[in-house]
Amino acid sequence: MTNIAFIGLGNMGLPMANNLLAAGHTIMGFDLSADARAALVAGGGSAFETVADAVAGADVVVSMLPSGAIVKAVYEGDGGVFKNARSGALMIDSSTIDVATARDVAQEAKAHGFDMVDAPVSGGVGGAAAGTLAFMVGGTASAFSKASPVLDPMGAKIVHCGASGNGQAAKICNNMLLAISMIGVSEAFNLGRALGLDDQTFYDVAANASGQCWSLTSYCPVPGPVPTSPANNDYQPGFATALMHKDLGLAMEAVASAGANTPMGHLAADIYAGMNDEGHGNVDFSGVIKKLAGEL
Numbered sequence: 001m002t003n004i005a006f007i008g009l010g011n012m013g014l015p016m017a018n019n020l021l022a023a024g025h026t027i028m029g030f031d032l033s034a035d036a037r038a039a040l041v042a043g044g045g046s047a048f049e050t051v052a053d054a055v056a057g058a059d060v061v062v063s064m065l066p067s068g069a070i071v072k073a074v075y076e077g078d079g080g081v082f083k084n085a086r087s088g089a090l091m092i093d094s095s096t097i098d099v100a101t102a103r104d105v106a107q108e109a110k111a112h113g114f115d116m117v118d119a120p121v122s123g124g125v126g127g128a129a130a131g132t133l134a135f136m137v138g139g140t141a142s143a144f145s146k147a148s149p150v151l152d153p154m155g156a157k158i159v160h161c162g163a164s165g166n167g168q169a170a171k172i173c174n175n176m177l178l179a180i181s182m183i184g185v186s187e188a189f190n191l192g193r194a195l196g197l198d199d200q201t202f203y204d205v206a207a208n209a210s211g212q213c214w215s216l217t218s219y220c221p222v223p224g225p226v227p228t229s230p231a232n233n234d235y236q237p238g239f240a241t242a243l244m245h246k247d248l249g250l251a252m253e254a255v256a257s258a259g260a261n262t263p264m265g266h267l268a269a270d271i272y273a274g275m276n277d278e279g280h281g282n283v284d285f286s287g288v289i290k291k292l293a294g295e296l
């Protein structure tokens, strides 16, 4: 089994590390939070006081961190991964970060002689605990084939999206589409209600017509038609507005640097930024239906 350093043991990282432990790997963890380190030890991992100590004996380094700036500091800093990892170690960053930083850090990894992939996830905390995350992976074919068996105990689907940064590109394109489709579904329900249409009736029509999409049939923003959707639980996340706001910010950075034309993406980013700035970051992102109806 493999010696894996795991950096960033938060809501996502800890259950992911626990699934690697359950698969028989040795986990050497680091997090700034002493509580997070203690939680890893309670599950059978070892915790270290610095990044350098955690990675020194590792064949693979996995990170699950909040932002691109933190990922860059953890990998490229003086006490960081690149200066302290074993030669030949594989690097896997599963954080959701901007495409440009992902490409930049992968380039630095190459300059230090390491293979690195970006491997952001979808599936949330539930998927992390169940080991059913979807991984979107960017990097060379050989780095992807080395990373796949490490990702396997944490995921149900692992897709190679192309060169470095393409995993992050796939993630933000998907989430921009998700934001737009959730707003579209919400507007349709709000208009239907204003016209006297019953929610379940509209659902039964649209779910079997050309309006069908995941935001409608798996994550319906009105209570009733899809019993598991957060709308039935007072819009508790689920996928919080704050996280959607973060991902749309990354998408809009990528739009600007690529010069793409995404008017709907911009509007979706503005709507979720408004919701977040008004203090609703902890509301599930499907709560946008209430924001659009003027009820939030």
Ligand code: NAD
Pocket (backbone or CB within 6 Å): 007, 008, 009, 010, 011, 012, 013, 030, 031, 032, 033, 036, 064, 065, 066, 067, 070, 074, 094, 095, 096, 097, 121, 122, 123, 124, 125, 239, 243, 246
């Ligand atoms: P979190 O805030 O719960 O965990 C982040 C952890 O990183 C914390 O424990 C923090 O102490 C640690 N950390 C911060 N700076 C550090 C450093 N310099 N060195 C070591 N540890 C450090 O966040 P999360 O929900 O676990 O999210 C992690 C990543 O996963 C983010 O990029 C997020 O966008 C992405 N993501 C989250 C979800 C979700 O549903 N929570 C879903 C998909 C993707």
